[in-house]
Amino acid sequence: MTLSNKPEPSTINQQLTTKSQIGIIGSGAMGAGIAQVAAAAGHNVILFDTNKTALDKAKHNLESTLKKLVEKQKLTAQNSKEITDRIQFASELMECKNCELIIEAIVENLDVKQKLFSDLENIVSTDCILASNTSSLSIASIGSACKNAGRVIGIHFFNPAPIMPLVEIIPAITTESIVTEHSKKLIDSWGKQTVLTKDTPGFIVNRVARSFYGESIRIYEEGIADFATIDWAMKTVGGFKMGPFELMDFIGNDINYKVTESVWTQFFYEPRFKPSLTQKRLYEAKWFGRKSGKGYYNYAEGAILPAPKENDELAKTIFYRVIAMLINEAIDSLYLQLASKEDLDLAMTKGVNYPKGLLKWADELGLQIILDILENLYANYAEDRYRPCILLKTMAAKGETFY
Numbered sequence: 001m002t003l004s005n006k007p008e009p010s011t012i013n014q015q016l017t018t019k020s021q022i023g024i025i026g027s028g029a030m031g032a033g034i035a036q037v038a039a040a041a042g043h044n045v046i047l048f049d050t051n052k053t054a055l056d057k058a059k060h061n062l063e064s065t066l067k068k069l070v071e072k073q074k075l076t077a078q079n080s081k082e083i084t085d086r087i088q089f090a091s092e093l094m095e096c097k098n099c100e101l102i103i104e105a106i107v108e109n110l111d112v113k114q115k116l117f118s119d120l121e122n123i124v125s126t127d128c129i130l131a132s133n134t135s136s137l138s139i140a141s142i143g144s145a146c147k148n149a150g151r152v153i154g155i156h157f158f159n160p161a162p163i164m165p166l167v168e169i170i171p172a173i174t175t176e177s178i179v180t181e182h183s184k185k186l187i188d189s190w191g192k193q194t195v196l197t198k199d200t201p202g203f204i205v206n207r208v209a210r211s212f213y214g215e216s217i218r219i220y221e222e223g224i225a226d227f228a229t230i231d232w233a234m235k236t237v238g239g240f241k242m243g244p245f246e247l248m249d250f251i252g253n254d255i256n257y258k259v260t261e262s263v264w265t266q267f268f269y270e271p272r273f274k275p276s277l278t279q280k281r282l283y284e285a286k287w288f289g290r291k292s293g294k295g296y297y298n299y300a301e302g303a304i305l306p307a308p309k310e311n312d313e314l315a316k317t318i319f320y321r322v323i324a325m326l327i328n329e330a331i332d333s334l335y336l337q338l339a340s341k342e343d344l345d346l347a348m349t350k351g352v353n354y355p356k357g358l359l360k361w362a363d364e365l366g367l368q369i370i371l372d373i374l375e376n377l378y379a380n381y382a383e384d385r386y387r388p389c390i391l392l393k394t395m396a397a398k399g400e401t402f403y
């Protein structure tokens with residue numbers, strides 16, 4: 001048996017077209033959004049959930065979202081009706097039997113997902129592709145619950161699915177190449193920007209973005225600057241739309257902390273992804289951010305947000321330290337063939353709104369400068385998290401660029 005051993009024989013014969021019925025399992029934030037995207041692209045959609053209240057809520061939210069789009073003249077009343085008519089809300093899994101692609105967006109729990117995939121395989125035709133929208137579980141482990149793991153793939157949307165353009169396509173080592181091809185082609189036809197990536201923890205975005213949060217928290221923990229100053233530095237020098245602390249409060253410190261912990265443990269405790277006690281305490285105290293009224297900042301009515309210390313030198317120090325860590329991660333991802341350089345850059349600009357792709361940014365800032373920053377940090381702290389990627393070293397030595 002080799003690593004690229006594929007299940008045989010290939011069973012996925014038919015192409016996915018707008019005539020293909022799409023099944024979405026789980027009608028929460030992600031499932032409902034993906035159902036809207038698929039219906040807007042012309043598919044008949046079966047949206048299934050075990051929880052009747054969740055289904056009712058999804059129906060109600062969809063109607064009010066479409067109503068707002070019509071009011072803003074982004075959609076005609078006719079289009080809105082067509083989208084609604086194309087979505088069938090189902091409370092029996094059996095109703096998905098004629099689907100040609102099913103995208104699962106249920107609770108993030110491996111056992112529950114494996115049981116669902118195994119049940120689905122007994123219902124659908126042998127041609128049906130089974131996809132998971134998981135953010136943190138391995139696609140290979142989900143696929144292992146199926147008799148034909150070759151039909152299982154990761155199709156990872158970002159929240160909110162109708163608005164965020166990026167979709168990560170993640171074939172597992174067991175996925176048939178035809179399944180990857182058909183899935184990518186279909187999601188492209190929905191007007192999304194797809195990037196192809198390997199089945200590794202955090203895929204592209206949730207892995208590469210870790211240092212934006214982690215290194216910023218570290219800078220705060222060392223007493224170099226406060227939250228407001230770090231946010232200000234990353235926005236003014238880096239051009240990021242939101243600073244790391246504003247963004248963590250926006251995402252939710254519960255979610256952001258859990259993703260960090262998951263990526264770190266799944267990478268066998270790689271020091272670059274190590275979570276921080278600062279954020280863990282916020283999580284434990286339920287200081288989740290905007291949604292709980294308090295996080296790194298206070299969002300209570302009338303609360304005054306702290307002002308940054310506007311020191312240009314300090315701002316540059318903060319920015320260069322964080323961007324060097326981000327670029328090192330992007331380079332390491334390229335070195336380990338996680339994705340192409342174009343897809344790595346696209347993922348960060350379209351998935352998390354970075355002002356530039358990190359590899360393009362590396363070229364602009366100069367690879368030698370990034371290497372010097374990391375080697376300095378590595379020498380001073382003697383910590384593995386600051387070790388520069390070998391590809392950065394060799395390219396800097398040869399004076400090469402990515403583009």
Ligand code: NAI
Nearest residue numbers: 026027028029030049050051054105106107108134135159
């Ligand atoms: P959610 O909690 O809003 O919705 C999950 C839904 O699945 C619920 O309505 C629940 O009733 C239903 N459900 C649970 N078990 C089920 C089962 N066995 N069969 C059918 N329905 C079942 O969750 P959310 O946020 O929509 O996430 C769903 C998936 O998408 C997770 O795997 C998550 O990691 C992933 N994801 C989430 C993102 C986010 O920002 N929320 C972004 C990208 C991926």
